[in-house]
Amino acid sequence: MKKPIALLLTLVFATSSWAASTKPIEDVFQRYWSAFAKKDFTKAAADVLPSDLEEIKTVLVPALIAVSTSKEKDVQEFVAMFFGKTVGKSRETIPPAEAFAGLMRVMTAGNPQLFDVLKEASTTIVFVRTPDADSAEVHFQISLRGQGDMDVEPTARKNGRWWVKLKEDPKELAAQIKAMAEKKP
Numbered sequence: 432m433k434k435p436i437a438l439l440l441t442l443v444f445a446t447s448s449w450a451a452s453t454k455p456i457e458d459v460f461q462r463y464w465s466a467f468a469k470k471d472f473t474k475a476a477a478d479v480l481p482s483d484l485e486e487i488k489t490v491l492v493p494a495l496i497a498v499s500t501s502k503e504k505d506v507q508e509f510v511a512m513f514f515g516k517t518v519g520k521s522r523e524t525i526p527p528a529e530a531f532a533g534l535m536r537v538m539t540a541g542n543p544q545l546f547d548v549l550k551e552a553s554t555t556i557v558f559v560r561t562p563d564a565d566s567a568e569v570h571f572q573i574s575l576r577g578q579g580d581m582d583v584e585p586t587a588r589k590n591g592r593w594w595v596k597l598k599e600d601p602k603e604l605a606a607q608i609k610a611m612a613e614k615k616p
């Protein structure tokens with residue numbers, strides 16, 4: 432009888448220890464998704480891995496500045512949406528969080544109904560997978576009116592804090608922007 436009780440206590444302790452260790456990851460995810468669903472992209476950027484934000488700025492901003500003289504209407508709309516009210520030379524010095532917000536504004540324009548749905552949807556963390564000490568995946572379900580869909584949000588630990596990682600590769604986006612600007616009528 433003592434062995435099954437000891438085994439059960441070990442299992443309970445291990446489970447509670449595991450749950451406690453994922454709480455910081457879950458907190459980052461919840462903050463990020465709460466802001467993201469409300470289209471508060473600057474606030475969401477506060478939980479994005481700083482090196483990912485910096486990469487958006489260093490890769491996308493120069494690409495967009497380079498194509499900003501394009502005569503293509505869709506390129507001009509893309510550039511204007513990304514930079515918002517920022518014009519001229521000040522585009523070169525936008526903060527990384529604002530570059531992230533610009534990228535999200537562009538993505539929002541591509542699927543505006545998504546954010547209408549996200550406002551009413553609920554997210555539930557199904558589980559957190561931690562392949563190593565400094566990376567994790569938050570597997571979650573988005574539910575709306577009884578319908579649900581699963582998704583995964585990558586996270587990483589840097590300097591003792593958990594951050595959401597970008598799913599999009601800024602270099603690929605920059606290449607798409609360049610191709611869009613070079614298209615012939």
